[in-house]
Amino acid sequence: xxxxxxxxxxxxxxxxxxxxxxxxxxxxxxxxxxxxxxxxxxxxxxxxxxxxxxxxxxxxxxxxxxxxxxxxxxxxxxxxxxxxxxxxxxxxxxxxxxxxxxxxxxxxxxxxxxxxxxxxxxxxxxxxxxxxxxxxxxxxxxxxxxxxxxxxxxxxxxxxxxxxxxxxxxxxxxxxxxxxxxxxxxxxxxxxxxxxxxxxxxxxxxxxxxxxxxxxxxxxxxxxxxxxxxxxxxxxxxxxxxxxxxxxxxxxxxxxxxxxxxxxxxxxxxxxxxxxxxxxxxxxxxxxxxxxxxxxxxxxxxxxxxxxxxxxxxxxxxxxxxxxxxxxxxxxxxxxxxxxxxxxxxxxxxxxxxxxxxxxxxxxxxxxxxxxxxxxxxxxxxxxxxxxxxxxxxxxxxxxxxxxxxxxxxxxxxxxxxxxxxxxxxxxxxxxxxxxxxxxxxxxxxxxxxxxxxxxxxxxxxxxxxxxxxxxxxxxxxxxxxxxxxxxxxxxxxxxxxxxxxxxxxxxxxxxxxxxxxxxxxxxxxxxxxxxxxxxxxxxxxxxxxxxxxxxxx
Amino acid sequence: xxxxxxxxxxxxxxxxxxxxxxxxxxxxxxxxxxxxxxxxxxxxxxxxxxxxxxxxxxxxxxxxxxxxxxxxxxxxxxxxxxxxxxxxxxxxxxxxxxxxxxxxxxxxxxxxxxxxxxxxxxxxxxxxxxxxxxxxxxxxxxxxxxxxxxxxxxxxxxxxxxxxxxxxxxxxxxxxxxxxxxxxxxxxxxxxxxxxxxxxxxxxxxxxxxxxxxxxxxxxxxxxxxxxxxxxxxxxxxxxxxxxxxxxxxxxxxxxxxxxxxxxxxxxxxxxxxxxxxxxxxxxxxxxxxxxxxxxxxxxxxxxxxxxxxxxxxxxxxxxxxxxxxxxxxxxxxxxxxxxxxxxxxxxxxxxxxxxxxxxxxxxxxxxxxxxxxxxxxxxxxxxxxxxxxxxxxxxxxxxxxxxxxxxxxxxxxxxxxxxxxxxxxxxxxxxxxxxx
Numbered sequence: 002x003x004x005x006x007x008x009x010x011x012x013x014x015x016x017x018x019x020x021x022x023x024x025x026x027x028x029x030x031x032x033x034x035x036x037x038x039x040x041x042x043x044x045x046x047x048x049x050x051x052x053x054x055x056x057x058x059x060x061x062x063x064x065x066x067x068x069x070x071x072x073x074x075x076x077x078x079x080x081x082x083x084x085x086x087x088x089x090x091x092x093x094x095x096x097x098x099x100x101x102x103x104x105x106x107x108x109x110x111x112x113x114x115x116x117x118x119x120x121x122x123x124x125x126x127x128x129x130x131x132x133x134x135x136x137x138x139x140x141x142x143x144x145x146x147x148x149x150x151x152x153x154x155x156x157x158x159x160x161x162x163x164x165x166x167x168x169x170x171x172x173x174x175x176x177x178x179x180x181x182x183x184x185x186x187x188x189x190x191x192x193x194x195x196x197x198x199x200x201x202x203x204x205x206x207x208x209x210x211x212x213x214x215x216x217x218x219x220x221x222x223x224x225x226x227x228x229x230x231x232x233x234x235x236x237x238x239x240x241x242x243x244x245x246x247x248x249x250x251x252x253x254x255x256x257x258x259x260x261x262x263x264x265x266x267x268x269x270x271x272x273x274x275x276x277x278x279x280x281x282x283x284x285x286x287x288x289x290x291x292x293x294x295x296x297x298x299x300x301x302x303x304x305x306x307x308x309x310x311x312x313x314x315x316x317x318x319x320x321x322x323x324x325x326x327x328x329x330x331x332x333x334x335x336x337x338x339x340x341x342x343x344x345x346x347x348x349x350x351x352x353x354x355x356x357x358x359x360x361x362x363x364x365x366x367x368x369x370x371x372x373x374x375x376x377x378x379x380x381x382x383x384x385x386x387x388x389x390x391x392x393x394x395x396x397x398x399x400x401x402x403x404x405x406x407x408x409x410x411x412x413x414x415x416x417x418x419x420x421x422x423x424x425x426x427x428x429x430x431x432x433x434x435x436x437x438x439x440x441x442x443x444x445x446x447x448x449x450x451x452x453x454x455x456x457x458x459x460x461x462x463x464x465x466x467x468x469x470x471x472x473x474x475x476x477x478x479x480x481x482x483x484x485x486x487x488x489x490x491x492x493x494x495x496x497x498x499x500x501x502x503x504x505x506x507x508x509x510x511x512x513x514x515x516x517x518x519x520x521x522x523x524x525x526x527x528x529x530x531x532x533x534x535x536x537x538x539x540x541x542x543x544x545x546x547x548x549x550x551x552x553x554x555x
Numbered sequence: 556x557x558x559x560x561x562x563x564x565x566x567x568x569x570x571x572x573x574x575x576x577x578x579x580x581x582x583x584x585x586x587x588x589x590x591x592x593x594x595x596x597x598x599x600x601x602x603x604x605x606x607x608x609x610x611x612x613x614x615x616x617x618x619x620x621x622x623x624x625x626x627x628x629x630x631x632x633x634x635x636x637x638x639x640x641x642x643x644x645x646x647x648x649x650x651x652x653x654x655x656x657x658x659x660x661x662x663x664x665x666x667x668x669x670x671x672x673x674x675x676x677x678x679x680x681x682x683x684x685x686x687x688x689x690x691x692x693x694x695x696x697x698x699x700x701x702x703x704x705x706x707x708x709x710x711x712x713x714x715x716x717x718x719x720x721x722x723x724x725x726x727x728x729x730x731x732x733x734x735x736x737x738x739x740x741x742x743x744x745x746x747x748x749x750x751x752x753x754x755x756x757x758x759x760x761x762x763x764x765x766x767x768x769x770x771x772x773x774x775x776x777x778x779x780x781x782x783x784x785x786x787x788x789x790x791x792x793x794x795x796x797x798x799x800x801x802x803x804x805x806x807x808x809x810x811x812x813x814x815x816x817x818x819x820x821x822x823x824x825x826x827x828x829x830x831x832x833x834x835x836x837x838x839x840x841x842x843x844x845x846x847x848x849x850x851x852x853x854x855x856x857x858x859x860x861x862x863x864x865x866x867x868x869x870x871x872x873x874x875x876x877x878x879x880x881x882x883x884x885x886x887x888x889x890x891x892x893x894x895x896x897x898x899x900x901x902x903x904x905x906x907x908x909x910x911x912x913x914x915x916x917x918x919x920x921x922x923x924x925x926x927x928x929x930x931x932x933x934x935x936x937x938x939x940x941x942x943x944x945x946x947x948x949x950x951x952x953x954x955x956x957x958x959x960x961x962x963x964x965x966x967x968x969x970x971x972x973x974x975x976x977x978x979x980x981x982x983x984x985x986x987x988x989x990x991x992x
Contacts, residue, residue, distance in 0.1 A: 407788050463740070519776060549780045
């Protein structure tokens, strides 16, 4: 196949910016040194490197957040929802010195944890589709805490004959019609780099990549296609040719991002008749409406890519990318930003930390739960998200303040469902079967709301259609503000005391006590509607549900 | 924003001067936001006038499916490819267009025609993406469409009218387009069923007073939260809610029953005509970008009957729209873009149809920033090829941007460290069509 440049991108726009990366922000050049020993815990190592940078930058970080705030943060990150009133108050009241570690274990063991991890991975891997079988596959994988390298292998190499796991192929199948998209997405999502600039010319900012790399990476997928039975197949031959910016035609090698090349073994010498017979058989199989998937060719570039990318000398891209993504999810920004620019010209804010965490991930079998647990147990994770100091707030990349994070559509939808419920109507024990069933129902129920919301991107701005939806949609009125007995609006009606009502409402929605200013404003609103208090409370709940305090993880 | 600020700026007083208006607007986004929601901006001449002075607008008449250049802007009468219709003189000497557009022919002094588009992509999907974004797709980069780009460039952050409205009621070729990497702040208000947007009306069960005051309460709670957190997304969440009541007030912009009958009669009774009335009402109230899609021009069979009907409607509605804008002093601030995803073949097929054709076709630009009465580019005698002045989507976009006074070479955003220019470096606008160069 011959890939033509669809257009020529000129260099000027990049060259202008060549200096920007180093100019902006604080200097973050890695000073190569010994990493902390591998036997230290993740949380110790995180705090060591984060605090070391605070010391060099002479920054005093924000204090630790309150218990109530921390249990909310942990619940959203590990369970994908806000805590129930019972959960939160039990955590605040607990006196054990290791109560945080216990809470983390409890959340990680809850059925919520797999849903949350699944939803996060789904958003990362398949942001544009909503495929039931794929989501089920991913849920099962998360319930088993399947290692990240194994998931990658399954997505790239599962056979359509494997009924239990073939849904993993959706990652490739949904992109198989557009090999450029497949190349870019695979590169971005699993290896943390965008190399599409290198398609039309050698990457102007990044010395690491040339057109050879782009087309080299593309080559690993170029023989992949879908047959008429919607099975993923791979041809036995086909080379990528491209034109360099100088106009010279070149054949791409099977080249990974590190520059490592795989040589294709010479094909057995066949005469023309033999070749024709093979091609005829392949064609016939391709057109069949039913039947088993075609065999994997003796030389399968896709298989070789996976082997190469996971080899210990080559797995740097693979391990660092997922560490950076998990870090960004929990901490509000990556150690490298943007998440798909993990190249030599764009160093990490804390290079040793990224290296240590990547090494730890690989030596512990790509166990993502271990990584999640370690990060959320660090002091860096639990800093207050407010900054009241007279000094200007330290730069985000120092992680001196807890960063405010936009909830994903799923998290916000579930937060809304939990916040609008009578907390007492929920089972108390998250490890009970009752809870598992209830959580599953709520997960399904959240779909409708989640569909109304945009997946946050870098520099995300909330659109007005979201605000219009919450302001005027029937679903919000009928569902979230319902006065049924299992709902917040319903239970508030049964409480005679105003202060008790306020306290319950605030713990249910915000996981905290109300403050004087809020009590005054809400009381004024309610007093003006003394003749119709039930309706008035519905409107108060609306105000609370739509305020930024519920919309963000903070 | 507390509601009391509505009275503080004095904007609701009828005799306020322009200076006072500018002062109030400059005093802060919030003050402006609150003021607008309390006003009937259509009736408030002063405010409407000021907005007209400040703002530029675009109405995109999207001819979905691909209109024939032969039956519109580039007729070839008497040639084997020319079809049955004649060419007529226009009120600009030397310019002749299809006889199916007699009314536009008498308004040629406002319109610039491009007859030399070669956009290479004659597939509906690919052509639409190309003409909607002005550049070929690039793997891994989700480019915004023209509406989102212009909402970003021309819209106000606190705008109380929608800044990108897309009316696309037919199902053929329907494409939502969108903000790409600019994000949902610039997503279109997309009207695919009705001319009335979703969620713009208050539910009856919530009283007007409760609706307003619960929003004040929300704002108080939310501002308490935002005060100690320096975060742009939190800011955008609260601005989105602050825009709600203004947008709800713009509900009447979508209600053409509020338009005088005499004007509705001028436009005519078709859905396209009514959507163009909505477009004019929006533009008049300050909306920077409105797209009105008319489908379905994909005349693989019976090309001439299809065009007889559709071009006649376009001629009438677009002429009326031009007159209407001109009478309100808006034509010089409003650019009307008339195009589809491609043109149609010179060859007339056995079903008397014309097929997809992207190598030599036409589009037009009317009004704001355009040197009217101009034709740019030329096709050969039978319309097979561009003979002179070949341009593609990027040049067309550069021309649109320059006509609106926007530097087409500027970087309008960055993705990480990568600058994204409005048009790729080296792209030249068609200066012959621009009045402001």
